[in-house]
Amino acid sequence: MSLVELYSKGTRVWLPDTLEIWQGGVLTAGYQEGAKELTVTLESGEVRTLRIRDAGRDLPPLRNPDILTGENNLTSLSYLNEAEVLHNLRIRFLERRTIYTYCGIVLVALNPYQDVPIYDDTVILAYSGCEDVGSALEPHVFGVAEQAFNHMSVFGQNQSIIVSGESGSGKTVNARYTLRYLATVASAATASVGDVGGGGGNGGAGDDFHYSQIEDRILASNPILEAFGNAKTTRNDNSSRFGKYIQIAFAASQISHASIRTYLLEKSRVVTQASNERNYHIFYQLCSTEDASLGLSSPDNFQYLSGGQCWTVDNVSDADELSVTRTAFRTLGLTEDDEWSLFTILAAILHLGNVSIHPGESSESSAIAASDPGLSAACDLLKIDQEQLRTWLVHRRIVTVGEQLIKPFTVDEAVNARDAVAKFMYACVFHWLVALINKALERRSQQQKQKTELSHCLPFVGILDIYGFEIFQVNSFEQFCINYANEKLQQQFNIHVFKLEQQIYVSEEIDWSFIEFTDNQPCIELIEAKLGILDLLDEECKMVRGSDSNWLQKMQRTLGKSRHYDTPKIGSRDCFIVRHFAEPVAYTVHGFLEKNRDAVYEDLLSIVRASEVDFFSRLFSGGGVAEPAGAAGSAGGRGRATSNPGAYFKDIAPTGRSAQQPPQQQQKFSRQTVANQFKQSLTDLMDTLSKTNPHFIRCIKPNDAKAPFDLDSRRAVEQLRACGVLETVRISAAGFPSRWGYEEFYQRYRMLLRERLALSAKAAQLKAACVAILELGKWPTWRGCAASACTGPASPCSAATEAGCSGAATPEFAWPCCSLRHGRAEFLRDDAPLHCVGAGPLCACRLGGAECAPGAASNERAPPPHFRRRRAKRQLLQLRAEARDVANLRNKNFGLENRLIELHQRLDAQNAELEAGKAKQRQLEVSLHCC
Ligand SMILES: Nc1ncnc2c1ncn2[C@@H]1O[C@H](COP(=O)(O)OP(=O)(O)O)[C@@H](O)[C@H]1O
Ligand SMILES: [Mg+2]
Structure with missing residues (x-):
C-alpha cells in the first residue's frame, strides 16, 4: 500500500489552524493520486477544501487512532508529526496531569506551575535501581537521572544530562531534582556500605537518607548560586542569569567529588534592570537585614535596586532566603568573617550606585560632590581612597608616546565608568564563590587526595542547566551569545540523534538509505569562523574609533551573501538578522561593542585593588581567591591565594596590573573580549559533552501567564520547534x-x-x-x-x-x-x-555489559552491593503506589475491558458466520453429490 492510499474516505487528518495550530478533521472523500483537492470535515463541522500540490507530497498529516493517544513515548505512535506531538502532550498534560513524556531520546518536561507530588523519596526509591526505567515506569526526570547513573555505574562511561528550554520553562527546577536524585541514590550507596561521611546528615531528603558531607555541599551550592546568579524577570521570578554545568564524579556509586563551571553571568543586571524586574536576589536579601554598619536600608533607597521599580517577589521572603543562603555558606565551610567581607562588597556596590554624578564646569566634564554620601559609604566599606575614587570616576588618563593627558568624562561616560566598576566587583564576588564551591567539592580525605591524579578516571554525571533560545522584541548582545550557545548545543544534539539512528539501523541490519538532517554548521560558521560575526566584532572593538554602526556596515559587506545572514527589509536600519535553526532573529547592534569590550578603566581598577583589606585587594586583582578559612580541608587557611587563580576567573578581566603598580603603566588592556572568552568556554563545553553519553531534557513553558496546567498551543509549538524536539521527530521520521x-x-x-x-x-x-x-x-x-x-x-x-x-x-x-x-x-x-x-533482554544486556570486562572493571563498575536492598525497597514502594493507584487502573481497565469484550463479540460473531457458511457449504456439497 502506498502512502496516498492511506488517504481513504473517513481517514482522520490534521489541518493547520490559526488558533490551535492544528485541528482534527475527517476526509469526506478519498484522495485519488494526482488529484488537486482534498475535502475535509473539521471537528467543528466546517467543511474545508484543501489544494494539493507537489504530487501529493503536501497531504495533511495523519492522525493516530484515539486509543494510541497519551503514549509515554511519542515514538510509539504510528504517525509521528508535529500535530501528533502537540496533541499527545496536550492530552497527557491537561487530562492526565502528566508533565513528562519521552520523545525518543528526549524527555519533554512541561512546567505545571503548581507543586506536583512526584518528587518525594518514595518516588526516588521507585526509580532507583529500576532495570527498565524507560518503559517500566512513567517518564520522569528521575528516570533520566537513573538511566545516566546506571549507565555510568555499569559501563563506567561519563554521562551528561542537558537541560534546556526558554526562561521559566523549568530547567533549574528539573536540574535541581536531578541533582537531588543523584545525591540521594549516592547517599543510599554510602549508607549501604556503612561509610557515612562526617559533618553531613541533614536528612534533607527525608528519613531514609542521610547525606554525607559532599552530598550536602553539592546541594548547598544551589541556594548560593541562585542567590547570587538568579533574579526576578518578567518571565520567571527566579530566573538564572548564567549557565551552569556541574560534574559529579562517582567512585563505587558514591560521590567522590564534584565541580561547577559557569557561563556568561549577566553583569548588566547589577546596574540596570528592565521594568518590573529585579537585581540579583542577594541584594534584597541583604537589605532585609537593614544593617546599620553596612549602611543598608530598604531596597528602594538604592539606585541599583530600583531600575525595574520592583523590590519584592510574590510569596518570597528575602529575610528567610538570606538565612537559607547563610546556612548554605556554613555547609560549604565559609566563615562568618568571609561572609561579612562578601556582604561588605555587596553593600559597597549599592552605595557606589548612589554616587551622584553631575555636569562639571564644561559640558564635556562631570563632577562628584566631596560630601557625596554614596561615595563616602562605598569608600569606607571598601577601605579605599575616597579622593582618588572621586577624581578617577570623572577623569581618564590617556598615555601617548612620552606624555600623559588627563581628560574629563562627560556625565554619561562617568556613569558608565562607575557602573563598570560595580559590575566588575560583582563578577569578582560571583567567581570567587564559584571557586569557593569548587574548593569545597574537591576530594577531602588523604586517600582521596592521593588519587587526585587519577580523578579524571572516575566516571561522572554532568548536568547542564543553560539558557534556552531567546527572542525578544529587542535582541542584544546577550541574546546573541545565548542563541549562539544554543546553536552549538543543537548541533551536538543533531549529531548525536543522527549518529544514534544510524547505529540502530546498523545493529538491526536494516537496509536503509542515508538520512538527511538540517546541519546548522553554516550558521555556526557565520558566527564563529574567520571574518564571521564575532571576528568582525572583535576587530571593531580594537579600533580607536570603532562603532556599532561601522561593525554593521562591515558585516553587510562581508557576510551579506550568506544564506544565514540578512538585514531587515523594513523597519530598523541598525539591525542584522541571523537565520538560526529555530527561527530568524533580528539583533539590534546598539551596545554590542561596549558589552563585548566590557572595559573597566585601569585607573579605577587600581584604586579598588589598592584596598587596605587584603581580602578585597586580592579578590579584585583576579588572583584573590583566598582559600576560605573554614573551608574543610583547606591547607593554608585564610589569606592563601590559589596557585592557579586564572582558572577561577575565566570571564573577568584578569590581566590588569596589581594594586602596587603605578596606574600609568597599565593603560592598555591586553584582555580577551567577552565574546571571545564565551566562544572558548563553549568550545570547552562542547568538547566535554562530546566525550559523554548525553541525555536530553527539553523543558517547555506551557503559557506565559504562569497559570497551572494550562497549555497555549502556539507557545508550545514555538518551543518544541526551537528546542529541537520537532527536529528529533523530523530526523526520526526520515528513518524509522x-x-x-x-x-x-x-x-x-x-x-x-x-x-x-x-x-x-x-x-x-x-x-x-x-x-x-x-x-x-x-x-x-x-x-x-x-x-x-x-x-x-x-x-x-x-x-x-x-x-x-x-x-x-x-x-x-x-x-x-x-x-x-x-x-x-x-x-x-x-x-x-x-x-x-x-x-x-534489557537486563541481560546490562549484566552482559558488566560481565564483559570483569578484569578491566574496577569495583566502581561492578553493581554495588546495596542494589538488591534498594531494588527490594523500590519494589515494595512500587507495590504500595500501585495499590494506591487502583482506582486509576480500574478506570483504565474499564475502557480496555470494554474494547476487549467488543472484539471478542465481533470474533464470536465472525466465527459463527464462518461456521454457518461452512455448514451451508457442506449442505451444498451434499446436495451436489446427491444430484
Ligand atoms: N516541575 C515543576 N513543578 C512545579 N513547579 C515548577 C516545576 N518546574 C518549574 N516550576 C515553576 O516554574 C518556575 C520557573 O522554573 P525554573 O526552573 O526557574 O525555570 P528556568 O530555569 O527554565 O528559567 C519555578 O520557580 C516554579 O515555580
Ligand atoms: Mg533557571
Missing part, C-alpha cells in the same frame, strides 16, 4: 520513527490474525506471528502495511498501549526489530537477530 519489539508489535496487531495464533503465540512463534501480520498487507517481500491497521475503527493495540514503549535509545538497549517508515512497516531481514524487548 516507530519501533516495536516483536512482542509489542504482536500484541498491538494480533487481532488482525484470524487463527488461534492470534491468541496464543509463544515467544518462539512471535516472529512468525509478526511476519504473518505483515503478510496480510500482501507485500512481495517482508514489507507490509501494518500501520494501516491502526487507522481502522478498532485498532488492536491494548497491551502495547498499556505497556508503553522502550525509553531513551542508547546503543546497548537493543531496539526492537520492527520499524515503521512513513506509516509503512518494514520488517527486518529474516537473519536479523531476534530481540524480545522487555525487562529480560
